[in-house]
Amino acid sequence: MISIDAKKQIDVWIAKYPKDRQSSAVMQALKIVQAENENRLSADTIQAVADYLDMPGIAAQEVATFYENYNHKKVGKHVIRFCHNISCMLNGADDLIKHLENKLGVKTGKITADGLISVKKVECLGACVGAPMFQINDEYFENLTSDKIDQIVNNLK
Amino acid sequence: MNEVCFKNLTKDQCYSLKTYEASGGYSVWRKILKGDLTPEHIIDELKASGLRGRGGAGFPTGLKWSFMPRHSDGQKYVVCNSDEGEPGTCKDRDILRFNPHAVIEGMAIGGFVMNASVGYNYIRGEFMEPFYRFEDALKEAYEAGLLGQNINNSSVNFDLHTHLGAGAYICGEETALLESIEGKKGQPRFKPPFPANVGLFGKPTTINNTESFASVPEILSRGGQWFADIGVENSGGCKLFSVSGHVKSPANFEVPMGTSFKDLLKMAGGMRDGAKLKAVIPGGSSTPVLTAEVAMSMTMDYDGIEKVGSMLGAGSVIIMDESTCMVEVLTRLAHFYYDESCGQCTPCREGTGWLYRVLERIIDGNGKQDDIGLLLGVQDKIMGNTICALGDAAAMPVKSFLRNFRPEFEYYIKHGKSMVKE
Amino acid sequence: MADIEIEIDGKVVSAKAGEMLITVSDREGVSVPRFCYHKKLSIAASCRMCLVDVEGVPKPQPACSTPVNEGMKVHTQNDKVKASQKAVIEFLLINHPLDCPICDQGGECELQDVAVEYGSDVSRFSEGKRIVPDNGIGALIQTDMTRCIHCTRCVRFGLEIAGMMEMGGTGRGENLKIEPFLREGIQSELSGNMIDVCPVGALTSKPFRYELRSWQMNSMPSIARHDLVGSNLFVQTYKGKVKRVVSADNDWVNETWISNRDRFSYEGLTHKNRLLEPQIKVQGQWKQVSWKVALDYAVKGLNSHVLKHQKANQLGGLVSSTATMEELYLLKKILTEIGCDNIDHRLNVKNLDNIITLDSNIKLDALEKIDYALIIGANIQLEQPMINHRLRKATKKGADIDVLNVMAFDFNYLLNTENITAPNKIVFTLAGVLKSIMTNNAQELPDYLAAVEVDEVANNIASKLLNSSSSVIILGEHIINNEDASTIANLVTQIARNANSKTLNLSITANTIAANLVGFVPKNSGMDVNTMLVSDMRGFILLDIYPQYDFHDLEIAVKAFTKDDTFVISLNGFKDDIVSDYSDVILPIASVYETSGTQLNINNDMQSYTAAVKAPKEVKPAWKVLKVMADLLELPGFHYADSTQILAEISHQPYAKHTHDEDINLTSKYNSISTIWQSSPYSIDAVLRHSSALQKTKIGQMNSAYMNQASAETLGLSADDKYLGVPVVITSAVADGCVFINANQATNTQEQT
Secondary structure, X not given: OOOHHXXXXXXXXXXXXXXXXXXXXXXXXXXHHHHOOOOOOXXXXXXXXXXXXXXXXXXXXXXXXXXXXXXXXXXOOEEEEEEOOHHXXXXXXXXXXHHHHHHHOOOOOOEOXXXXXXXXXXXXXXXXXXXXXXXXXXXXXXXXXXXXXXXXXXXXX | OOOOOOOOOOOOOOXXXXXXXXXXXXXXXXXXXXXXXXXXXXXXXXHHHOOEOOOOOOOEHHHHHHOOOOOOOOOOEEEEEEOOOOOOOOHHHHHHHHOHHHHHHHHHHHHHHOOOOEEEEEEOOOOHHXXXXXXXXXXXXXXXXOOEOOHHHOOOOEEEEEEEOOOOHHHHOHHHHHHHHOOOXXXXXXXXXXXXXXXXXXXXXXXXXXXXXXXXXXXXXXXXXXXXXXXXXXXXXXXXXXXXXXXXXXXXXXXXXXXXXXXXXXXXXOEHXXXXXXXXXXXXXXXXXXXXXXXXXXXXXXXXXXXXXXXXXXOEEEEEEOOOOHHHHHHHHHHHHHHHOOOOOHHHHHHHHHHHHXXXXXXXXXXXXXXXXXXXXXXXXXXXXXXXXXXXXXXXXXXXXHHHHHHHHHHXXXXXXXXXXX | OOEEEEEEOOEEEEEEOOOEXXXXXXXXXXXXXXXXXXXOOOOXXXXXXXXXXXXXXXXXXXXXXXXXXXXXXXXXXXXXXXXXXXXHHHHHHHHOOOOHHHOOOOOOOHHHHHHHHOOHHHOOOOOOOOOOOOOOOOOOEEEOHHHOOOOXXXXXXXXXXXXXXXXXXXXXXHHOEEEEOOOOOOOOOOOOHHHHHOOOOOEEEOOOOOOOOHHHOEEEEEEOOOOOOOOEEEEXXXXXXXXXXXXXXXXXXXXXXXXXHHHHHHHHHHOOOEOOOOEEEEOOEEEEOOHHXXXXXXXXXXXXXXHHHOOHHHEEEEEOOOOOHHHHHHHHHHHHHOOOOOEEOOOOOOOOOOOOOOOOOOOHHHHOOOOEEEEEOOOHHHHOXXXXXHHHHHHHOOOEEEEEEOEOOOOOOOOOEEEEOOHHHHHHHHHHHHHHHHHHOOXXXXXXXXXXOOOHHHHHHHHHHHHOOOEEEEEOHHHOOOOOHHHHHHHHHHHHHHHOOEEEEOOOOOOXXXXXXXXXXXXXXXXXXXXHHOOOOOXXXXXXXXXXXXXXXHHHHHHHHXXXXXXXXXXXXXXXXXXXXXXXXXXXXXXXXXXXXXXXXXXXXXXXXXXXXXXXXXXXXXXHHHHHHHHHOOOXXXXXXXXXXXXXXXXXXXXXXXOXXXXXXXXXXXXXXXXXXXXXXXXXXXXXXXXXXHHHOOOOOOOEEEEOHHHHHHHOOOOOOEEOOEEEEEOOOEOXXXXXXXXXXXXXXOOOO
C-alpha cells in the first residue's frame, strides 16, 4: 500500500518530531502517499498511513478531510488551483476562470476528457500582489492574462 | 524603504548564505555563540525597538519572549508562523523566498533567549517554492555549523525544522497551528492555558510571525532604539505592506511605520487606469473596510489606522476602485470564512454559512427587505462568541461593509442587481 | 488551590481559585445549559451554550472554560445571558431537524429542553437544512447524524474514557461530521456510554429504537450483575418489561459509566427461550404443571430418592456464580437443615486442590491511584472493561503496567513490558520475582526458592514492585485452570506481602465473592463439586446451571446428572436441551432485574437491589421458590416475608478470610500443549447469551482457538481446522505450547474434527 520509497520520504518527516510523536508527520505522509496513488486518497491508503504512523484510522481521516490539499475523488494529472479570493477577483479572476473553462471545455471541479487537467477554485493562496494567479501542482503562476493562461495550459502534458 | 527584511532584495542571489553574511547576517547569532549576549539584554533591546507581532495581532515581541518560563525544566519550543493565508497578505512568502536566513537567525536567537532548543517553521502547504528555498537555507546554515547541537562548542543547541501545512487558513491561528504540527486537525485550543505554558507537545512554546522573526537580527545588530526611531510612537520600525487590488504596480513595500497611505499608494504606482479610489481594506480581509476619503487621511501604523476605525493587521492593503461592487466583495469574503471555519464552535460553524447564504441570495437577486438587519444580527452573535478570532474575522467585514456602503446593499436587495455594474 | 468567594446570581459561594465556573455553579445547583461540557470529559468549550455574564467583561463568557477568581460576580439568568443563549440555540437549530416527535431522544433531549424555553420563533434561518447520511456504526448504537450538534462528547469519550479513538470529526466548518472511520462499527466494550453522553438524538440505543418516550417509563435503581464491579444503573421499565438500561452515578464503583454487557443484557429477558412454566418429567415426558404440582413433585422426589433412605449425604447442591447472595444462603441453609454438606459453586475448576484463594484488598477508586500494576493472566480490556478503565486512568498519571500473559492482547495504554510466556512458566517467573524481592530485602530464602533462577523479566518486575509506593498485582481468569493455579496465587500473596503490594483477584466473577462469604463450599465431610460428579449421588438441586457453559468438563457433569435413579431439581431462567435431558423437575426462576437480591462486589460493597419488573408468566424469584420448598420440606426457620430478612440473617454470619500460607511446591505438571478456555464476554451467563444485539457485535461473534505455528504443527492442525470445536487461528501472538481459546460457544470436550 505504501511503497518503500514513500516510506523513506515519510521517515524524513518523522525524524523531525520528538520520539513517539510520529503522528506529527501525518500531513506529509498523506501527501506523499497521495502523490503515488494518482493524486488521491482512499480509505485504504489513509488507513495504511495511520498504521504506518501508529495512530487511529479515524485520526488520519480527520486530517485527510480537514485540510484542503487532499483529494478524495479522481482529479486530473495536473490540478489547476485557481484563486478567486478578493485580490484576484478584483483583478478579473472570475472572467479568467470562465476563459479557462471554455478553453478546456470543462467546468471547475471537473476533469478534461483526456484526464490531463482538472480545475478547482480555491481560496487565497497568498500571492495577492501577483493577482490574478493560480497554482499547478507545486508551482505558482502569477499576473495571469488570457493569453498567458493559454500558453501555460498548452504546455501541460 | 526596504531596510530590514528586504534589505538584500535587489542583490544577486539575495537568499544565499553568502549574501546574507556579507551584509552582516548571523553576526548577532555568532555573538551569542561566543557568549557575548545575554537573553535579558536581547529582551531589553526588543522592548526598546517597539517591535510588535507582524502576524496581525500586534503584541509586543519583547514582552512575549519574556513570558516564557525559560528557567523551567524540560523541552521548550519556538515556532514560526509562516501559514500566510489572510486574503490580501503575501509578505511572508517573499521573506521566505528572498531572505530565509533572517528567519533562521531570528528563530535561533528566539530559541536562545527562551531556552528552547528546537524550533519549527510552519509553512503553508501551497508555498512549495518558499519551502524549498527555506530548506536550502537550513541546509546551508547546518553546513556552516550555525545550527545543531553544541554549536561551535558554545553549549548552545538549536535544531530547526520545517513543518508543511496542507491547506487550512485556520492554522494561522497559533494554537490551531500547534495542533497541526502535532498531526491533528487545525482546531484552535481554548485558552488558558496559553502556549507559553502549555504549547507544542504540551511544552512551553512561543509562536511568532515570519516577519517578526526576520526583523530580530537587524534590530539587534543596529540597536532597538535605531529601529524604534524609524517608526512612530507605539509603532516601532518599518513594516512590510502588501498592496494589491486596483493599483498600477501591486507589490510588497517595506516602509517606516507612520508612512501616509497616500505615499504608499503612490509607491504602488497609484490607481490603475486613472480610476478613482473607492475603498481600502488596510490590514487584510478581516479588518474593517474604509472609504476612500477616510483612507486618504490615515497613516500606516497601529494607532493611525485604529484612529480611523480599522486595524493594521498584517499590513495587507487591498485597494478598490469605483467599479467595485461592494456586495460582491463582501460575498466573496463571507464565502472565504464559511469555507475556512474549522467547525468546532457553534456560532462560527453555523453562522458563517448563514452570513454567506444571505449574501448569496442577495447576489442572486433574491434578497429580502430585512436581510441587512439579519446580517447585522448574525454577525453580532458570532462576534466575541468563539474560541478563536476567526469568528470575529468573519463578522467584522460584514459590519464595516454595511456601515460604509449600506446603500449599495439596499439597492441590490431592491433591484436584484448591482448599483455599480451594468 | 486557595479557597475564594465568588457571587453567582447574587449569592455568595465559595470556590477554589482556578476552578471552572461551571464546576462551581453545578455544585451550587445553579442551572446552566450546556452541550459540549461533561463533568468526566475534557473541556471543549466549543458549543458556546453555557454562556454566563461576568461583571466587567463585555461579552458573555462560557462557564465551562472560565476560571473563577476572587470576587467574581456572575449572572446566569439575566437578559444578556438569555439573549446569548437564545442566539446559540438559533445557530444550532439552523441545521438541527425539528423532528422531535419522531426522535428517540424526545423528552430527554438537552437541546429540546433549552429550545422549548425560547419558544417557536427561535429561528429566522430560511435556507435548507443539512442532511447527513448515516452509515451505521454497529448493532448497539443507532445513529441519526443529521441531528448531531457537534458537541464532540462521543469523540472525547472514545479518546479519553474508552481509550480507543473510534468516533472522530471529519471535514470542517459546516461540513464537520461526527463519524467512525471504517464501517465496521464501534468496537469498544464501553461504547454504549456514547448514548448516555450524546445530548441529542444523534446516538441512541438501537435495541430501544422507537420503543417509548423516556417519560413513559419507570426508572428503578439497580445493580449490574455480569462482573465483580457491580456497576450502578437504572432499569427503565414500561408495563412490566425492561425497555432500557442506563448508567447511574457512583464514583466509588462505576463513576458514570457502564459496560455494554451491563447496558444491553436486558434484551435476553424477553428471549423466546425463557422458561415460563414449571414442568415435571413423568415417565420420560415433560408436562407443564402448576407451581404446587411441581414443588410437590420436587419435594416428593427428594423424599423418595434421598431423605426416605437417610441419604442426605448423597444429595448435592450446585449454583452458578450469577445467583444472588440470598439465594446462595437459602439453598445452603436448606441443605444444611436436611443434613447435606455437599455444596459448591466452583464448577469450572478442574482440580479443586489447585484453587486460587486470593483476596482482593484494593478498592476500585484506589486502582486509578496506583503507580504500578502487574497483570497476570487477563485480557483485561475485554474481560474487565470497568477495571481496565481505572488502570488506564492510572497510566495517564504515569503508572507503569507489566503484563504476564500467554498471549499478546490489545491494551488501550502503553505497557511497560508485555511478557508472553507459556502457562507452565508463569509460576517460575513469579518465583523469580519473589526470590529477587526477598534477596533485595536481605530476607532468608525459603528452600523452594533456592534453585529458582531469576531472569531479567523477574528482576525487572521485582524492581518495579520494590520501587513503587502503591502497586497492585492482578490475577486474571486465565489462571483458573492453570496446573499451577494455587501455587501462582500463593506466590502472588508472598510477593504482595514482601513488596507491600495490593492484590486484585479477577479470576472469580459475578457474585462469587458472595458465594464465598455465604460459605457455599463443602465443609466437614461434604463433597466438592468434582467429587460429587464422580460419586454415587441420589439427587441434585441445581441453581441456574447450564452444564455446557458452566463446567470445565461437560461430559462428566452430564453423566453424573443423567444417572438412573438420580433425582435432579433444576431452577433455570432459560430453556436448555441438556438441562431437560437430565432434570426431573424444572422450575422457572426470575432473571436479572426481576428479583430482589444482593451482590457483593470487589470493593466488598453489599449492593442490594429490588426487582424492577415482575418476572413473566409463572416465573418466580429463586429465593421464593427455595423458601416454599423449605416449607414443604417442613424445615424450621424459613419464615421470610421478603429477601431483606434473609440478608439481615446473612449479615450475622461470620466470614472466614482466606489464608495463603500453604507450602509452595515448584514442580511443573504440564503437558506439551496446554489449553486455556476463556468464554467470550457475552457468553459468560445465560442472559448475555440471549441478548441479540450483543451477540451480533464483533465481541459477541468472537470464537477462535489461537495458537502459534509450532503448536499447530504439534497438534497437526491448520488454519482451516477446528480445535475442540472452535475455529483455529494461527498467530505468533500466542506463547509456545499454549492454545488460547476465546469462545462464544458451549464447551466442547470432543476431540478436534
